[in-house]
Amino acid sequence: MHPRQAQTLIVLPAFNEEESVEAVIAEVFAALPDMHVLVVDDGSTDRTALRARKAGALVARLPFNLGVGGAMRLGFKYALEHGYSNVVQVDADGQHDPAEVRSLVNALDRADVVLGARFAGGGDYAARGPRRWAMTVLAVIISRLAKSRLTDTTSGFRASGPRAVRLFAETYPAEYLGDTIESLVIAARAGCSVTQIPVAMRPRAGGVPSHHPLKAAAYLGRACMALLFALARPRATLRGQEITS
Amino acid sequence: MTATSYILGIAAALLTLAVVIEMLRRRRLRERHATWWLIAGTLALIVGVFPKTLEWAADVAGVAIPINLVFFVSVVILFLVCIQHSSELTKLDDQTRTLAEQTALLELRIRELEQNTQSSIEADDQ
Numbered sequence: 001m002h003p004r005q006a007q008t009l010i011v012l013p014a015f016n017e018e019e020s021v022e023a024v025i026a027e028v029f030a031a032l033p034d035m036h037v038l039v040v041d042d043g044s045t046d047r048t049a050l051r052a053r054k055a056g057a058l059v060a061r062l063p064f065n066l067g068v069g070g071a072m073r074l075g076f077k078y079a080l081e082h083g084y085s086n087v088v089q090v091d092a093d094g095q096h097d098p099a100e101v102r103s104l105v106n107a108l109d110r111a112d113v114v115l116g117a118r119f120a121g122g123g124d125y126a127a128r129g130p131r132r133w134a135m136t137v138l139a140v141i142i143s144r145l146a147k148s149r150l151t152d153t154t155s156g157f158r159a160s161g162p163r164a165v166r167l168f169a170e171t172y173p174a175e176y177l178g179d180t181i182e183s184l185v186i187a188a189r190a191g192c193s194v195t196q197i198p199v200a201m202r203p204r205a206g207g208v209p210s211h212h213p214l215k216a217a218a219y220l221g222r223a224c225m226a227l228l229f230a231l232a233r234p235r236a237t238l239r240g241q242e243i244t245s
Numbered sequence: 246m247t248a249t250s251y252i253l254g255i256a257a258a259l260l261t262l263a264v265v266i267e268m269l270r271r272r273r274l275r276e277r278h279a280t281w282w283l284i285a286g287t288l289a290l291i292v293g294v295f296p297k298t299l300e301w302a303a304d305v306a307g308v309a310i311p312i313n314l315v316f317f318v319s320v321v322i323l324f325l326v327c328i329q330h331s332s333e334l335t336k337l338d339d340q341t342r343t344l345a346e347q348t349a350l351l352e353l354r355i356r357e358l359e360q361n362t363q364s365s366i367e368a369d370d371q
Contacts, residue, residue, distance in 0.1 A: 040349070058353065059353070060349040060350060060352070060353045061349055061352060061353075062345050062346070062349050063345050063348055063349070064345065066342055066345060070342055070345070070346075073342075073346065074346045074349055074350070077346060077350065078350060078353070081350070174342060
């Protein structure tokens with residue numbers, strides 16, 4: 001077995017996911033019996049935490065909703081405090097296939113952050129129209145910044161290696177799109193390498209993302225704003241011992 | 246200018262200063278939040294007592310109608326206060342977020358400790 005697997009913490013940010021969380025945890029345990037699972041209940045008002053605990057996961061409960069970025073920083077802090085080297089983010093809505101986690105973790109051999117990319121060949125997930133263009137623009141800019149070809153920068157299915165975990169435990173942003181775009185910019189500018197591998201994405205349990213042109217335009221605008229500010233902010237530095245390779 | 250409006254100007258400035266200083270004294274206002282209000286109150290008092298200073302300042306700044314200088318300075322001060330509040334709010338937001346994370350981590354730790362003691366008590370009973 002790969003030595004990385006046992007030091008990996010799977011973090012599931014969950015906000016009002018009582019319908020799906022139990023099934024997702026069961027699936028994760030079935031696919032990855034050697035990994036630990038932390039569910040971050042992001043201020044849910046339903047029984048997400050109870051269900052997750054019943055399913056056998058560790059559950060950290062935030063007193064109020066902080067968004068995916070807030071939930072993930074908690075996950076990174078927990079991982080750092082408890083000596084996990086790697087963190088894999090898996091959504092609690094069942095969109096991400098736990099069977100793909102191993103290939104994400106294995107790819108950490110050659111990068112600090114590994115994205116599970118939805119358009120890179122695996123699966124048949126597709127976005128159309130302005131939303132697609134927005135994703136393309138973001139991918140081009142962030143690829144250039146990270147000096148690596150990335151096609152799906154807004155993917156929430158991602159693995160972070162030891163250097164990225166240390167960085168993200170301090171700096172993971174909670175703002176809109178911070179958990180996707182800005183976190184990549186922070187990682188790239190702090191000197192972490194980013195790569196992607198193709199993954200298949202399953203349809204979301206609850207509804208599909210909106211393709212309304214106005215909403216897509218607003219998304220593009222906000223994404224560009226987020227990107228610009230991420231680039232304009234002071235560079236985050238990776239503290240602690242440097243891993244020289 | 247009539248005597249009433251002269252007195253009104255001074256009274257308003259004094260009232261502003263009195264309220265701010267009293268709140269500072271009772272620790273209802275931190276001094277870093279009071280700075281702009283104190284500056285505004287002091288300026289208003291100076292202009293209230295010596296209206297000539299306003300005309301002089303308007304002349305120096307090249308403002309044709311002196312009252313426009315008053316409006317301009319007021320807007321600038323209100324703007325600075327607003328910016329300061331937004332920035333403080335952001336800072337509080339960050340601090341709340343960190344506190345929320347810490348409570349969540351502590352709660353998780355307490356739960357683990359409770360389970361450990363529970364199981365060790367059960368082990369002792371047997």
